[in-house]
Amino acid sequence: MSGSMGRAAAALRFGRGLARGLRMGVFFPPEGRLPGRPAPGGSTENSLPSPAGGPGGRLDALWPAGLALSQHRLPLAGIRAPLRLLQLSDVHLRGPDPALERLAAAMAPLRPDLVLLTGDIVTRGWQEPTVRAFLRSLPPAPLGRFAAMGNWEHWSGADPARWGALLASEGVTLLVEAGRDLGPLHLAATDDLLAGSLDLPRFRAALPATGPTVVMSHSPALFPALAGGAQLVLSGHSHGGQVRLPGLGAVWVPRGTGPYVAGWYQEQGSHLFVSRGLGWSIAPLRLSCPPELVEITLLPAG
Numbered sequence: 001m002s003g004s005m006g007r008a009a010a011a012l013r014f015g016r017g018l019a020r021g022l023r024m025g026v027f028f029p030p031e032g033r034l035p036g037r038p039a040p041g042g043s044t045e046n047s048l049p050s051p052a053g054g055p056g057g058r059l060d061a062l063w064p065a066g067l068a069l070s071q072h073r074l075p076l077a078g079i080r081a082p083l084r085l086l087q088l089s090d091v092h093l094r095g096p097d098p099a100l101e102r103l104a105a106a107m108a109p110l111r112p113d114l115v116l117l118t119g120d121i122v123t124r125g126w127q128e129p130t131v132r133a134f135l136r137s138l139p140p141a142p143l144g145r146f147a148a149m150g151n152w153e154h155w156s157g158a159d160p161a162r163w164g165a166l167l168a169s170e171g172v173t174l175l176v177e178a179g180r181d182l183g184p185l186h187l188a189a190t191d192d193l194l195a196g197s198l199d200l201p202r203f204r205a206a207l208p209a210t211g212p213t214v215v216m217s218h219s220p221a222l223f224p225a226l227a228g229g230a231q232l233v234l235s236g237h238s239h240g241g242q243v244r245l246p247g248l249g250a251v252w253v254p255r256g257t258g259p260y261v262a263g264w265y266q267e268q269g270s271h272l273f274v275s276r277g278l279g280w281s282i283a284p285l286r287l288s289c290p291p292e293l294v295e296i297t298l299l300p301a302g
Contacts, residue, residue: 025252025253025254025255025257026252026253026255026257027251027252028248028249028250028251028252029249029250029253029257029259029261030259031259031260031261032241032244032249032250032251032253032261033247033248033249033250034249034261035263036240036261036262036263036264036274036276037263037264037265038072038263038264039072039073039074039264039273039296040073040074040075040264040266040271041072041073041074041075041297041299042072042073043070043071043072043073043264044070044071045068045069045070045071045292046068046069046071047066047067047068047290048066048067048068048069048106048293066290067102067103067106067278067290067291067292067293068290068291068292068293069106069292069293069295070292070293070294070295071295071296071297072264072273072294072295072296072297073296073297073299074232074271074296074297074298074299075298075299075300075301075302076212076231076232076271076298076299076300076301077212077231077301077302078185078210078211078212078231078301079184079185079212079298079299079300079301080184080300081184081300082297082298082299082300083113083114083143083184083185083297083298084111084112084113084114084295084296084297084298085112085113085114085115085116085214085234085295085296085297085298086107086110086112086114086115086116086139086141086293086294086295087116087117087118087234087273087275087293087294087295087296088115088116088117088118088121088138088278088293088294089117089118089119089120089150089218089235089236089237089275089277089278089294090118090119090120090121090150090236090237090239090275090277090278090279090281091120091121091122091134091277091278091279092120092121092122092123092152092277092278092279092280092281093121093122093123093126093130093131093134093279094122094123094124094125094126094127094130095125095126095127095130096127096129096130097130100130100133100134100137103134103137103278104137106293107137107138107139107293108139110139110293110295111139112139112141112295113141113142113143114141114143114144114145114146114182114187115138115139115141115144115145115146115172116145116146116147116148116187116214116216116234117145117146117147117148117172118147118148118150118216118217118218118234118235118236118275119147119148119149119150119151119152119153119192119216119218119236119237120150120151120152120153120218120236120237120277120279120281121134121147121150121153122152122153122156122158123152123156123279123281124152124155124156125156126156126158128166131166132166132170135167135170135171135172136170138172143182143183143184144173144180144182145171145172145173146172146173146174146175146180146187146189146216147163147167147172147173147174147175147189147216148174148175148176148189148190148192148216148217148218149163149174149176149189149191149192149195149196149218150192150218150236150237151192151193151194151195151196151218151219151237151256153192153195154192154195154196155195160174160176164176175187175188175189175216176189176191176196177189177190177191177197177198177199177202177203179206179207179213181208184212185211185212185213185214185298186207186208186211186212186213186214187213187214187215187216188203188206188207188213188214188215188216188230189215189216189217190203190215190216190217190218190222190226192218192219193217193218193219193221193222193256194219194255194256200222200225204225204226204229207229207230212231212232212298213229213230213231213232214230214231214232214233214234215229215230215232215233215234216233216234216235217233217234217235218235218236218237218256219235219237219256219257219258220233220235220236220237220238220256220257220258220260220265220272220274221256221257221258221260222235223235223258223260223265223267223270223272224267226270227267227268227269227270227272228267228268228269228270229270230270231269231270231271232270232271232272232273232298233270233271233272233273234272234273234275234296235260235272235273235274235275236274236275236276236277237254237256237257237274237277238250238253238254238257238260238261238262238274238276238277239253239254239276239277239279239280239281239286239289240261240262240274240275240276240277240289241253241261241262241289242280242281242282242285242286242287242289243285243286243287243288243289244287244288244289245287245288246288249261250262250289252282254281260272260274261274262274262275262276262289273294273296275292275294276289276290276291276292277291277292278291278292278293279291
């Protein structure tokens with residue numbers, strides 16, 4: 001196949017994939033017109049500098065949008081001393097990418113107590129060396145490093161057995177419809193709403209009746225089913241809309257987002273945070289919606 005024919009075939013495959021992906025979501029959701037809500041205790045966001053030069057890569061395409069570090073403060077009943085959570089979501093790793101070195105440099109100064117990966121760390125065609133390089137760049141955390149399943153883990157061959165073993169070999173624990181008592185809090189994770197095997201009644205019944213509980217749920221549309229049982233739910237999936245237009249807000253969000261596009265929400269006394277994530281889906285483009293590293297400090301309430 002000639003070069004021009006190969007490029008045409010690649011463009012056709014991309015077009016088909018784009019059309020298929022767009023059918024699996026909602027255009028211009030009404031909730032997407034609203035800016036991300038701040039945390040009850042306050043939120044700040046700072047753009048991290050983009051190093052000059054270097055070859056392009058899958059995440060490099062996002063650097064013109066400005067990688068952000070968003071920091072949030074949440075008073076939570078039952079927390080006795082401040083706890084720092086580092087959330088990373090929707091990295092969508094595939095193959096080697098020089099931008100992962102930039103991401104590692106951005107994480108290096110952080111000192112979290114707990115590292116949480118809230119799904120879609122990989123995408124179709126992911127390569128194990130790239131995933132291992134990313135996992136080895138995660139900062140240490142005295143309470144542990146944990147991950148939840150996203151739809152793309154299921155869809156890209158990272159089934160719980162394979163994915164869990166790979167994560168464990170790099171010091172990350174996969175939770176699937178399960179929880180851990182970490183001392184200062186209870187941590188649990190659902191399976192993915194779109195691609196997993198959910199037993200929400202059983203999961204909800206297993207949550208502790210008292211004490212602070214944090215749940216990782218990749219798709220934020222599960223929040224109403226978790227509210228009232230978990231004090232804090234951490235999600236991603238939406239990419240914050242990925243492309244936001246003045247006056248119109250998010251152009252498109254994937255199915256499984258529900259009315260929770262980005263930022264903070266509250267129902268039945270429970271809090272939800274939806275991360276904009278780090279990677280991209282459908283097309284390598286972000287507009288007015290920079291990727292983010294998320295640091296949440298849980299504070300004693302009252």
